[in-house]
Amino acid sequence: MPDGAFQQCINPACRSTYGVEEIHVSCPQCGSLLDIAYDWNKLSPPKSLKDFERRWATKGTDTSGRLDFSGVWRFRELMPFFRTEDDIVSIGEGRTVLQTADLLGRHVGMKPGKLQLQYEGLNPSGSFKDNGMTAAFTHARIVGAKKVACASTGNTSASLAMFASLSEMQGVVFIGSGKISFGKLSQALDFGALTLQIKGDFDACLKRVRQIAVEVPQVGIYLMNSVNPFRLEGQKSIMYRILEARDWNVPDWIIVPGGNLGNCSAFGKAFAELKQLGLIDKIPRLCIVNAAGANTLFELVNQHGLKWNGGNVDEATVGNYYAAMDKAGKRAHTIASAIEIGRPVNLNKALRAIDVMNGVVVQSDDEEIREFRAAVARWGFGCEPASAASVAGLSQLLKNGTISPSDDVVCILTGHELKDPNETVRYHTGIDMKSVQDSAPRTKPTGKLANQPIVVDDSLEAIVRALGSDPSVLKGVTFEEPVSTLPVKEY
Ligand code: F0G
Secondary structure, eight states: OOTTEEEEESOTTTOOEEETTSOOSSOTTTOOOEEEEEOGGGSOOOSSGGGGGGGGGOOSSSHHHHHHHSTTGGGGGGSOOSSSGGGOOOSSOOOOEEEEOHHHHHHHTOOTTOEEEEEGGGSTTSBTHHHHHHHHHHHHHHTTOOEEEEEESSHHHHHHHHHHHHTTOEEEEEEETTOSOHHHHHHHHHTTOEEEEESSOHHHHHHHHHHHHHHOGGGOEEEOSTTSHHHHHHHTHHHHHHHHHTTTOOOSEEEEEOSSSHHHHHHHHHHHHHHHTTSOSOOOEEEEEEETTBOHHHHHHHTTOOOOGGGOOOHHHHHHHHHHHHHTTOOOOOSOGGGOOSSOTTHHHHHHHHHHTTOEEEEEOHHHHHHHHHHHHHTSSOOOHHHHHHHHHHHHHHHTTSSOTTSOEEEEEOBOGGGOHHHHHHHHHOOOHHHHHHHSOOOOOOOTTOOOOEEEOSSHHHHHHHTTOOGGGGTTOOOOOOSOOOOOOOO
16 A cells, blocks of 8 residues: 555544545544545655646657546546556546636626636536546545445436446445436436435435444445545646646635535635645635525535634534424425435535635525536536525625626536536426426336336345345344435336
């Protein structure tokens, strides 16, 4: 294993370390999140970010050519957790563009040249998730994983399914009932992942898959959600590409939608490391945008004053918040289905990113998200609803004077416009394709590669059975009953 890379607990009272060849989704000592950490003195970080430019002309033939071609791995010295370059699982991810968006900029009130959009929808599976998947699959290959799984609002599952099919691993995806856009569901099915449609929401799915990965090792699941710290290593590269496209000039603001809070956490880590290495002298400010119907971070930060506080996060405040949420039966609900998440697992890392990047958190309601999604498409390449939350957030910060029209602002467009065509069709024609879908005639699929989703109760036993294991493997495992069972519309 590489000397100088290790896993480390983010809790300052613990700080336990583990080898990168180990598999953990939280600290075995204290349960906190883990980071991939580096002892840079034992590694060969670049002396200057410009060093990366020589890779632009490499042909994608030999091993390093393949890696130079990837928009993630061409920055591999900044995520050096792999043993050899042969370990790396890459499908040509991260070749995305930063586009100066003057027409959209004028619409929201920015000066010419000042608003840029980072189109992460141009990744192979159509969302930013490929940046993290390539890193997590690299780790999965290093540890010899065969079965990889995630809970997802859609994009993680599409990305996992694509990487799994190309690297001959069995992909398993857990999706909440009726919560996933057709564009994303069709990808998971098409790439051959075992697709379990759980009668619960995203938060329930994540709880189940995480428990099986950790407590029922006999099922042999390697967890690919963003609690997997290797995912976030790959997602740092979005920031490197933005700097590269700006000739290494750091912008004033990065604005990103927040769901499970993995992406914003990775951004904070990227900038903290670049600063530590002396590769940049300024850190941009961060704005995380929640959907108003899934606004846990917004409320905890702005109404309950939750802070990173040197890693001593006030867990009682978080616990009380979730208890109140459960008591009131409150569930995340927004048309931006990608970020419809009530219990973001990377909460503490997001608080750290806010600390590192002097960040703010705002929320946008569904009407704003709808209008800004349409505006992005009208004056750009388009994006899915959740992505447009970033532009909606910018508009708010311009109105309240936090951002000036002459600031350099980059909005991250996390997913492709074609991920969720229902919303686009509904916006322009008033036709609700989802209700058409409910009354559509059904026939049994007969295609040779047909891969139907399987509806499963929100129960550990039913899920383990669906995964092909005998429920006796659950002996001694305690599990909670679902908070409530959601009705499932079969696809
Ligand atoms: N935008 C899109 C298009 C997403 O799919 C997601 C997350 C986010 C933003 C939020 O990113 O979770 O890192 O804060 N989608 C996950 C999924 C949850 O399962 O595909 P985050």
